[in-house]
Amino acid sequence: xxxxxxAVAELVSSLPEGVVATAPAALEKYRQDWARxxxxxxxxxxxxxxxxxxxxxxxxxxxxxxxxxxxxxAGTGLSxxxxxxEGGLVLSLERMTAVEIDPDARCAVVEPGAFNAAVKAAAxxxxxxxxxxxSSFEICSIGGxxxxxxxxxxxxxxxxxxxxxxxxxVVLADGRLITLGGKRVKDVAGLSLLKLFVGSEGTLGIVxxxxxRLVPAQLAPSTLVATFDSVRGAADAVVAMGRVxxxxxxxxxxxxxxxxxEDFAPMGLDRGRALLLVxxxxxxxxxxxxxxxxxxSCRDAGAVDVFVTHDPVEGESFVRARRxxxxxxxxxxxxxxxDVGVAVPQLPDLVARVEEIGRERGVDIVCVAHAxxxxxxxxxxxxxxxxxxxxxxxxxxxxILTAAIALGGTITGEHGVGRLxxxxxxxxxxxxxxxxxxxxxxxxxxxxxxxxxxxxPLERAGQR
Amino acid sequence: xxxxxxAVAELVSSLPEGVVATAPAALEKYRQDWARxxxxxxxxxxxxxxxxxxxxxxxxxxxxxxxxxxxxxAGTGLSxxxxxxEGGLVLSLERMTAVEIDPDARCAVVEPGAFNAAVKAAAxxxxxxxxxxxSSFEICSIGGxxxxxxxxxxxxxxxxxxxxxxxxxVVLADGRLITLGGKRVKDVAGLSLLKLFVGSEGTLGIVxxxxxRLVPAQLAPSTLVATFDSVRGAADAVVAMGRVxxxxxxxxxxxxxxxxxEDFAPMGLDRGRALLLVxxxxxxxxxxxxxxxxxxSCRDAGAVDVFVTHDPVEGESFVRARRxxxxxxxxxxxxxxxDVGVAVPQLPDLVARVEEIGRERGVDIVCVAHAxxxxxxxxxxxxxxxxxxxxxxxxxxxxILTAAIALGGTITGEHGVGRLxxxxxxxxxxxxxxxxxxxxxxxxxxxxxxxxxxxxPLERAGQR
Numbered sequence: 001x002x003x004x005x006x007a008v009a010e011l012v013s014s015l016p017e018g019v020v021a022t023a024p025a026a027l028e029k030y031r032q033d034w035a036r037x038x039x040x041x042x043x044x045x046x047x048x049x050x051x052x053x054x055x056x057x058x059x060x061x062x063x064x065x066x067x068x069x070x071x072x073x074a075g076t077g078l079s080x081x082x083x084x085x086e087g088g089l090v091l092s093l094e095r096m097t098a099v100e101i102d103p104d105a106r107c108a109v110v111e112p113g114a115f116n117a118a119v120k121a122a123a124x125x126x127x128x129x130x131x132x133x134x135s136s137f138e139i140c141s142i143g144g145x146x147x148x149x150x151x152x153x154x155x156x157x158x159x160x161x162x163x164x165x166x167x168x169x170v171v172l173a174d175g176r177l178i179t180l181g182g183k184r185v186k187d188v189a190g191l192s193l194l195k196l197f198v199g200s201e202g203t204l205g206i207v208x209x210x211x212x213r214l215v216p217a218q219l220a221p222s223t224l225v226a227t228f229d230s231v232r233g234a235a236d237a238v239v240a241m242g243r244v245x246x247x248x249x250x251x252x253x254x255x256x257x258x259x260x261x262e263d264f265a266p267m268g269l270d271r272g273r274a275l276l277l278v279x280x281x282x283x284x285x286x287x288x289x290x291x292x293x294x295x296x297s298c299r300d301a302g303a304v305d306v307f308v309t310h311d312p313v314e315g316e317s318f319v320r321a322r323r324x325x326x327x328x329x330x331x332x333x334x335x336x337x338x339d340v341g342v343a344v345p346q347l348p349d350l351v352a353r354v355e356e357i358g359r360e361r362g363v364d365i366v367c368v369a370h371a372x373x374x375x376x377x378x379x380x381x382x383x384x385x386x387x388x389x390x391x392x393x394x395x396x397x398x399x400i401l402t403a404a405i406a407l408g409g410t411i412t413g414e415h416g417v418g419r420l421x422x423x424x425x426x427x428x429x430x431x432x433x434x435x436x437x438x439x440x441x442x443x444x445x446x447x448x449x450x451x452x453x454x455x456x457p458l459e460r461a462g463q464r
Numbered sequence: 465x466x467x468x469x470x471a472v473a474e475l476v477s478s479l480p481e482g483v484v485a486t487a488p489a490a491l492e493k494y495r496q497d498w499a500r501x502x503x504x505x506x507x508x509x510x511x512x513x514x515x516x517x518x519x520x521x522x523x524x525x526x527x528x529x530x531x532x533x534x535x536x537x538a539g540t541g542l543s544x545x546x547x548x549x550e551g552g553l554v555l556s557l558e559r560m561t562a563v564e565i566d567p568d569a570r571c572a573v574v575e576p577g578a579f580n581a582a583v584k585a586a587a588x589x590x591x592x593x594x595x596x597x598x599s600s601f602e603i604c605s606i607g608g609x610x611x612x613x614x615x616x617x618x619x620x621x622x623x624x625x626x627x628x629x630x631x632x633x634v635v636l637a638d639g640r641l642i643t644l645g646g647k648r649v650k651d652v653a654g655l656s657l658l659k660l661f662v663g664s665e666g667t668l669g670i671v672x673x674x675x676x677r678l679v680p681a682q683l684a685p686s687t688l689v690a691t692f693d694s695v696r697g698a699a700d701a702v703v704a705m706g707r708v709x710x711x712x713x714x715x716x717x718x719x720x721x722x723x724x725x726e727d728f729a730p731m732g733l734d735r736g737r738a739l740l741l742v743x744x745x746x747x748x749x750x751x752x753x754x755x756x757x758x759x760x761s762c763r764d765a766g767a768v769d770v771f772v773t774h775d776p777v778e779g780e781s782f783v784r785a786r787r788x789x790x791x792x793x794x795x796x797x798x799x800x801x802x803d804v805g806v807a808v809p810q811l812p813d814l815v816a817r818v819e820e821i822g823r824e825r826g827v828d829i830v831c832v833a834h835a836x837x838x839x840x841x842x843x844x845x846x847x848x849x850x851x852x853x854x855x856x857x858x859x860x861x862x863x864i865l866t867a868a869i870a871l872g873g874t875i876t877g878e879h880g881v882g883r884l885x886x887x888x889x890x891x892x893x894x895x896x897x898x899x900x901x902x903x904x905x906x907x908x909x910x911x912x913x914x915x916x917x918x919x920x921p922l923e924r925a926g927q928r
Contacts, residue, residue, distance in 0.1 A: 104703045104809040127707060149652045160650060162659065163627060178896045183807035185837045186624060186877035188613045188663050189885075190893055190919065191901050195626065195659035199652050216708050239568045243591060244680055285749020343647035345568040373649045413650040421653075429654055432642045436908065437655050443907035444900065455654065 004087060007065045008045050011089075014057055021046040030090040033077040035420055041086025043070070048092045052169060052177055052208035055091060059206065060175035062089050068452045071202040073112060073144030076136045078337055079418025081147065081201045081454050088452075091206060093143045101126050101214070105183045107166060108212045112143025119212065128214040131158035134414070135323060146207050149199030151414030153319075154218075156372030157248045157281075160414070162198040167211030170197055170204075173445040183211055196440070201416050202451040204444045221248055221281045223315030224294050226303040227273035232348035234276040237301035238371045239344055241278070244297075245290045249279035250372030251322045254351060257366040257379075261321055264328035269321060273304060276371065277318055325368045326379070334384035336397045341375040342409035353403040354378045361396040363389070375413035398424070417455045425455070468551060471529045472509050475553075478521055485510040494554040497541040499884055505550025507534070512556045516633060516641055516672035519555060523670065524639035526553050532916045535666040537576060537605030542801055543882025545611065545665045545918050552916075555670060557607045565590050565678070569647045571630060572676045576607025580614075583676065592678040595622035598878070599787060610671050613663030615878030617783075618682075620836030621712045621745075624878070626662040631675030634661055634668075637909040647675055660904070665880050666915040668908045685712055685745040687779030688758050690767040691737035696812035698740040701765035702835045703808055705742070708761075709754045713743035714836030715786045718815060721830040721843075725785055728792035733785060737768060740835065741782055789832045790843070798848035800861045805839040806873035817867040818842045825860040827853070839877035862888070881919045889919070 012020045021027060022045045030046040044067065047058040062069045068088035075082055084090050096111035099118050103126040108119050116137040119130045133152035134140055144150070146168070151160045167181035180194040181187060197205055228234040234252055241247060253261070253275045262269045269275065276298065282290040291308055298306050309315050329335050342350045351367055354376070358365035369376040378400055382393035401411045401424045411417070411424050426434050434456075441448075441456055452458055476484045485491060486509045494510040508531070511522040526533045532552035539546055548554050560575035563582050567590040572583050580601040583594045597616035598604055608614070610632070615624045631645035644658040645651060661669055692698040698716055705711060717725070717739045726733045733739065740762065746754040755772055762770050773779050793799050806814045815831055818840070822829035833840040842864055846857035865875045865888045875881070875888050890898050898920075905912075905920055916922055 102807075102809075103707060105807040106706055107807070149656065151650050151652075155650070159623075159627070162656065163623070172896075172900070176896050178894075178900060180897065182872055184805050184872075184874050184877070185808070186615050186619070186805050186834070186839045187874040188615075188878055188880055189874045189876045190881065190889055190897065191668075191904055192613065192626065192659050192663045193897065193900060193904070195656050195662075196904075198659075199656045204655075216706075216710060242570055242680075243567060246680060282747060283750030283753065285751075285753070286747030287749075289747065289749070341648050341650050343566075343569040343571075344649070345566075370650070375650045408646055408648075410648050410651040410653045412653045413648070414652055416652055417654065425654055430642075432636075432640050433644065433654065433657065436636070436642060436657060439907040440655055440657070440660075440904065443903040 004044055007067065011045060011058065011061050014061065015047065015054055019048055019050060019054055021048065030072060030092060031084045033075045033080060033082040035078055035080035035083065035418060037080040037083040037419055040083035041088065043084040043090045044087050046090040046092055048095050050095045052171065055171045055206055055208050056175045056177055058089060058091055059171050059173065062449055063174055063447065066447065066449065068449050070451050071206045073141030074115065074139055076140040077144055077148065077418060078415045079412065079420045081416050081418035083419050085452060093141065096208065102183065103128060106214045107183045108214055110142050110210050110212055112141060112207050112210065114142050116140055116142060116145055123214050124217065127217050129217045130164065130212055130214055132161045132164060135326065142210060143207050146198055146210055147201050148414065148416035151370065151375065153249050153251060153370065156250050156370060157246045162195055164213045165194065165198050165210060166213050168194055168197055168207055169209035171206045171208055173205065173447065173450050177208065181211065185213065201418065201455045203441060203455050204450065219281045219283060220312035221279035221315060222287055222291050222308065222310045223318055224278045224291060224298065224306065224308045225318050226276045226298040226306045227270045228276060228303055229273055231274050231351045233302040234274050235347040235371065237276060237298045237303065240301060241294050241297035242344065242372065244293045247278050247294060247372060248281040249277065251277040252369040252371035253322060253325060254367040257325050257368050260328045260332065260366050261324045264331055265324055267321060270305065277322055279315065322368065325366065329366055329379040329381060332381055334382050336380040336393055338378040338380065338397065338400050339412045339415040340400055340404035340409060341373065341413035342404060342407045344374040346407045346409065347371060347374050350376060350404060350407055350409065354400055357396050357399045357403065361392045361399065363392050363396050365396065373413065419454055422453065422455060422457060468508055471531065475509060475522065475525050478525065479511065479518055483512055483514060483518055485512065494536060494556060495548045497539045497544060497546040499542055499544035499547065499882065501544035501547040501883055504547035505552065507548040507554045508551050510554040510556055512559050514559045516635065519635045519670055519672050520639045520641055522553060522555055523635050523637065526913055527638055527911065530911065530913065532913050534915050535670045537608030538579065538603055540600045540604040541608055541612065541882060542879045543876065543884045545880050545882035547883050549916060557605065560672065566647065567592060570678045571647045572678055574606050574674050574676055576605060576671050576674065578606050580604050580606055580609055587678050588681065591681050593681045594628065594676055594678055596625045596628060599790065606674060607671055610662055610674055611665050612878065612880035615834065615839065617713050617715060617834065620714050620834065621710045626659055628677045629658065629662050629674060630677050632658055632661055632671055633673035635670045635672055637669065637911065637914050641672065645675065665882065665919045667905060667919050668914065683745045683747060684776035685743035685779060686751055686755050686772065686774045687782055688742045688755060688762065688770065688772045689782050690740045690762040690770045691734045692740060692767055693737055695738050695815045697766040698738050699811040699835065701740060701762045701767065704765060705758050705761035706808065706836065709757045711742050711758060711836060712745040713741065715741040716833040716835035717786060717789060718831040721789050721832050724792045724796065724830050725788045728795055729788055731785060734769065741786055743779065786832065789830065793830055793843040793845060796845055798846050800844040800857055802842040802844065802861065802864050803876045803879040804864055804868035804873060805837065805877035806868060806871045808838040810871045810873065811835060811838050814840060814868060814871055814873065818864055821860050821863045821867065825856045825863065827856050827860045829860065837877065883918055886919060886921060
């Protein structure tokens with residue numbers, strides 16, 4: 001421990017005043033992300049980097065002393081990817097928030113601590129748009145979005161984070177900074193290292209700058225709300241409309257979710273049915289035809305009530321109902337948030353199996369889904385004061401992962417593996433893909449110091 | 465050599481009759497791709513795999529004997545990525561051509577030898593569309609498209625190959641077959657290995673199956689043709705329209721290209737000016753507003769003549785002019801085809817520098833560009849019978865690569881590095897990125913047997 005103290009003193013002296021936090025009270029906020037991982041450790045220090053050079057200094061220091069480094073954005077991650085490692089260093093990018101728009105090249109050059117919403121706002125000043133929109137977009141950082149390859153609500157039409165990353169500056173495990181890509185839109189020179197770093201959850205390197213592709217501003221959408229007696233009917237509608245039009249939002253709330261939201265904030269939702277929420281941002285003139293296809297798809301699939309509005313404000317009130325699903329669940333007690341996904345036609349099977357798991361384990365599960373992508377967020381609720389309830393909830397959580405894998409799906413569609421799902425990854429990917437993953441990790445981080453325990457299991461000595 | 469003969473006999477006996485070609489005449493067609501690499505070797509054999517198992521058998525055999533393997537699709541590559549290695553094995557996927565459409569999941573499951581056009585055609589039977597459209601789409605294979613992360617004309621709006629790859633089966637260097645991704649649209653479980661294999665030019669593994677994302681069928685486009693006194697004016701128009709609309713095609717032919725095409729197939733083009741060709745596939749109702757933006761952008765940027773047609777057949781006749789750029793250049797003699805790219809605002813600087821290089825080296829260069837992406841195809845023409853002309857053309861080719869790098873651009877936007885641009889890659893990526901690239905290569909292909917000499921320089925003994 002004396003060694004670690006001496007090392008920390010060295011770190012403090014090698015960076016400007018106020019960059020390194022070491023006081024226990026100051027470190028507390030760097031221990032966990034939104035996953036509230038109970039196994040999160042207490043770091044030896046937190047570096048609040050202000051420039052890439054601080055990141056390089058810290059990483060070189062960590063490499064020299066064999067100290068693990070957990071990179072951290074805004075701390076809104078849902079899978080424990082930013083849980084601190086006991087005695088390790090937290091490398092926070094929260095102070096690196098610069099956003100610069102190049103309207104001619106239609107790019108944003110962004111530091112990792114900038115919020116997603118800040119990029120959207122800066123782009124909007126030039127009539128441009130950065131599409132990826134995780135639900136937490138107002139408070140999550142671009143660095144975290146890149147680390148998890150974050151999705152969101154509009155990605156059913158506009159794609160996910162990786163589709164918008166044109167360039168990255170990355171600090172490698174040995175402290176070198178490399179630049180990949182840039183403002184050019186098309187580039188196939190060399191291996192797709194850029195895409196490898198996106199979604200690598202801080203295990204291969206630390207992003208210090210990103211060049212993001214922007215597109216012309218989105219038009220205000222029209223909104224359709226349809227109720228269904230069964231999730232299967234709603235999913236059939238999603239499949240049917242997807243063959244003809246590209247809706248800009250396709251969200252599903254199952255009946256228990258509708259009830260929970262209505263309990264939380266009464267707004268006159270139909271408590272007896274699942275709710276499908278679809279938006280079109282097609283340009284005026286084409287808008288009505290697209291909404292017609294969406295409406296017909298719903299009616300043909302057995303929708304009970306269908307309501308369409310071209311008023312964006314009224315439409316937003318329904319989107320608000322969808323956004324309240326998570327707060328409503330949170331208000332009802334402790335919860336485990338899932339993020340499993342399947343091919344769209346398997347969506348009803350997954351939702352049915354989740355219902356079954358709730359019954360089998362005796363826990364309440366509500367389920368919202370980015371239905372157009374087959375990505376669902378079952379929310380398992382439990383009583384944290386009750387050990388049995390907690391155990392049943394955890395068992396249900398694991399069952400849902402198993403169910404997704406059995407349906408040929410994924411254990412995480414947009415939140416990342418982090419530490420919470422790390423042990424489920426091998427069952428999904430199999431030994432050969434895991435072995436390839438480990439080879440890549442070892443090639444880029446031979447000492448295993450970058451975010452150890454996230455994504456991959458610990459395998460090396462001295463990591464914790 | 466006796467050893468190699470015995471090894472080949474072993475290979476022949478381990479695969480069904482007719483799968484392995486060994487006769488010199490039969491091997492001739494597997495020596496080169498469209499790059500016509502004069503340094504291509506003579507392979508010891510060519511395996512025409514019919515199922516993934518044949519690929520595994522061949523790769524295991526090669527691993528056992530330390531024999532290099534060059535994977536090959538339709539052989540339409542333009543950078544020598546499929547040049548045979550002397551005494552090595554060519555692994556042709558030409559016989560694996562199955563295409564299966566899952567209209568509900570909106571996917572195509574495709575073997576690598578299937579032509580791009582076959583995937584488009586199969587999708588169209590279900591009202592669906594596979595967007596990536598390299599100019600050679602009628603005769604290039606999906607495997608090759610994936611190996612190079614191929615682009616095309618519509619990628620300015622619809623993205624490139626990697627944006628459509630949801631799943632891959634890959635045979636690794638040791639013969640194991642791994643499955644990455646699948647029909648699910650969103651999946652962030654584990655490292656983005658899928659994206660790493662796309663664009664890896666056969667150096668990391670051999671794709672034996674791909675799951676490709678499909679979208680609803682494209683609408684027949686409207687077309688605008690505008691002439692400009694300068695490429696700079698045309699580029700200004702491209703930047704201006706790009707801030708407001710997403711055109712589905714934005715192609716540029718410089719004045720020398722227009723003249724060469726008009727010589728080759730007279731169609732009344734304006735010989736004195738550069739030509740910008742823009743299409744909109746916006747839905748009816750929105751179409752006219754989009755075309756108005758495009759037209760206004762051109763006129764504001766100084767277009768001399770602007771012609772708009774909503775007739776797809778008439779529009780296609782102009783696209784034909786663009787497609788004739790390469791055949792017209794070919795008809796005029798030997799040529800070197802470039803594929804350099806920059807951020808869109810740097811396009812005029814690149815084109816101006818290419819003109820300068822033509823003057824400096826005393827060679828004729830015509831230049832066509834996927835202008836909306838900043839990706840240009842300067843074509844350097846020369847007299848192959850004249851050593852001096854040939855040397856000047858090669859020098860110009862190298863100068864253009866250097867110019868693209870100096871402008872912060874790329875040496876290849878969509879054709880790949882292959883063997884033709886391998887030696888230029890380090891100047892673009894720098895030593896650190898090259899070193900990371902080499903580490904990934906070594907992690908996945910430690911013996912260096914997969915397409916040695918493509919993308920990366922040879923570094924190991926016994927590779928050729």
